[in-house]
Amino acid sequence: MLSKKTKYGIKALTFLARQKDNTPVQIAEIAKAEHISLKFLESILLLLRHSGFLGAKKGKGGGYYLIKEPKDINMAKVYRILEGPIALLPCASHNFYEKCDDCTDESLCAVRKLMMEVRDNTLMILENNSLADIAF
Amino acid sequence: MLSKKTKYGIKALTFLARQKDNTPVQIAEIAKAEHISLKFLESILLLLRHSGFLGAKKGKGGGYYLIKEPKDINMAKVYRILEGPIALLPCASHNFYEKCDDCTDESLCAVRKLMMEVRDNTLMILENNSLADIAF
DNA sequence: TATTAATCTATTAAACCGATAGGGTAGTAG
DNA sequence: CTACTACCCTATCGGTTTAATAGATTAATA
Numbered sequence: 001m002l003s004k005k006t007k008y009g010i011k012a013l014t015f016l017a018r019q020k021d022n023t024p025v026q027i028a029e030i031a032k033a034e035h036i037s038l039k040f041l042e043s044i045l046l047l048l049r050h051s052g053f054l055g056a057k058k059g060k061g062g063g064y065y066l067i068k069e070p071k072d073i074n075m076a077k078v079y080r081i082l083e084g085p086i087a088l089l090p091c092a093s094h095n096f097y098e099k100c101d102d103c104t105d106e107s108l109c110a111v112r113k114l115m116m117e118v119r120d121n122t123l124m125i126l127e128n129n130s131l132a133d134i135a136f
Numbered sequence: 137m138l139s140k141k142t143k144y145g146i147k148a149l150t151f152l153a154r155q156k157d158n159t160p161v162q163i164a165e166i167a168k169a170e171h172i173s174l175k176f177l178e179s180i181l182l183l184l185r186h187s188g189f190l191g192a193k194k195g196k197g198g199g200y201y202l203i204k205e206p207k208d209i210n211m212a213k214v215y216r217i218l219e220g221p222i223a224l225l226p227c228a229s230h231n232f233y234e235k236c237d238d239c240t241d242e243s244l245c246a247v248r249k250l251m252m253e254v255r256d257n258t259l260m261i262l263e264n265n266s267l268a269d270i271a272f
Numbered sequence: 273t274a275t276t277a278a279t280c281t282a283t284t285a286a287a288c289c290g291a292t293a294g295g296g297t298a299g300t301a302g
Numbered sequence: 303c304t305a306c307t308a309c310c311c312t313a314t315c316g317g318t319t320t321a322a323t324a325g326a327t328t329a330a331t332a
Binding site: 160162163164178179181182185192193194195196197198199200 | 275276277278279280
């Protein structure tokens with residue numbers, strides 16, 4: 001299940017992508033429009049800024065804005081930042097690989113086999129979707 | 137992330153599928169072979185029995201065994217029993233649909249749009265895989 | 273009838289999630 | 303310079319879920 005963090009993060013990105021011009025939008029405005037807890041959203045936007053998706057402007061008239069074009073924002077990257085691994089099992093993950101404690105021979109593990117197939121497919125979908133693809 | 141419940145459940149099914157004949161296998165044997173907590177596995181096998189995948193035989197020489205042929209055991213069904221919804225969001229689920237609190241217009245939701253695409257694809261993979269496909 | 277193994281009930285420790293509070297810091301307008 | 307605004311950081315906390323454990327019971331078999 002997707003965490004609310006990821007859900008809210010993508011919603012916020014979408015909201016910014018749908019702005020006419022790229023002027024800063026206040027956290028409070030996004031929170032209100034998307035019905036998101038303000039403080040929680042604050043931490044999410046901060047993370048997205050640190051990850052290079054958003055810029056921020058302080059002071060009056062400040063807020064958050066997209067740094068890149070929506071079409072250049074890859075949803076697989078976004079997903080990994082917000083949610084973490086795309087694979088459903090650590091042993092089936094590219095970027096977050098971890099060996100299972102209980103497995104003696106990974107190559108014989110049926111669960112891993114199945115979950116790698118699922119991962120490959122999910123990854124492909126996320127890679128092939130930009131923010132522009134889902135926002136418009 | 138896949139829960140250990142699901143992981144252990146599929147591992148146990150695989151273990152049973154790989155048996156030469158279909159004589160009952162004791163919980164303890166599976167638990168030992170797959171390094172699973174015995175009591176935890178106990179509750180999982182019980183669930184799989186109640187869901188029509190396994191049969192159980194009590195007393196000496198008893199244990200659990202597959203009721204159906206591995207090729208007739210659909211992994212999407214298994215997944216739904218053990219893990220729950222295949223979709224990553226309730227609002228993108230067929231069998232476990234639930235409306236989001238925060239969404240005013242579901243049709244405009246970019247997250248849902250993306251997650252439905254992921255779901256459709258994951259579902260297809262799970263539907264197209266039987267226990268036999270992943271165990272052998 | 274004794275043994276064996278599944279079944280049921282219940283409890284618990286740990287981890288994680290989502291939300292909230294409060295204050296600190298820094299940029300901007302006037 | 304000063305006040306305001308809005309980002310930034312730290313800490314906490316209740317609730318839920320997960321994974322595991324313990325003990326008692328029921329049923330089948332030899």
